[in-house]
Amino acid sequence: xxxxxxxxxxxxxxxxxxxxxxxxxxxxxxxxxxxxxxxxxxxxxxxxxxxxxxxxxxxxxxxxxxxxxxxxxxxxxxxxxxxxxxxxxxxxxxxxxxxxxxx
Numbered sequence: 001x002x003x004x005x006x007x008x009x010x011x012x013x014x015x016x017x018x019x020x021x022x023x024x025x026x027x028x029x030x031x032x033x034x035x036x037x038x039x040x041x042x043x044x045x046x047x048x049x050x051x052x053x054x055x056x057x058x059x060x061x062x063x064x065x066x067x068x069x070x071x072x073x074x075x076x077x078x079x080x081x082x083x084x085x086x087x088x089x090x091x092x093x094x095x096x097x098x099x100x101x102x103x
Contacts, residue, residue, distance in 0.1 A: 003048030007055065010040035013085075013096065014062065020092040028071045029089040034062045036085050036100040066103060077102045 014037045021030050038059060045055040067077070077083065081102045087094030 001047055003044035003051035006040045006044035006047065007051060007058070010037045010044070010058065013037045013040070016093065016096065020090055028067050028075060031065055031067045032083060032089070033085055033093065034066045035083065035103055036096070036098055037062050039100050072102065079103060
């Protein structure tokens with residue numbers, strides 16, 4: 001019933017994208033990590049409605065950087081499919097090792 005830890009996990013994953021793309025252009029697979037960030041933000045609000053304002057602000061900043069429909073099409077990603085955030089994307093995401101859903 002406490003949403004703050006879920007928000008903190010989302011923040012760590014978002015910072016990971018920043019670190020992984022520090023010396024290079026953000027690629028579509030980097031953008032896909034934000035789906036997992038959004039998962040944790042949604043979970044935070046589900047378990048603790050008192051964090052809704054913070055979740056809304058963060059969601060508004062992360063949704064625009066997720067993969068576009070066009071990018072997903074060219075990668076062959078279909079909405080609703082499972083998507084792994086791990087070293088198969090880039091070595092720097094290997095420690096995450098979680099699954100999200102293509103949006």
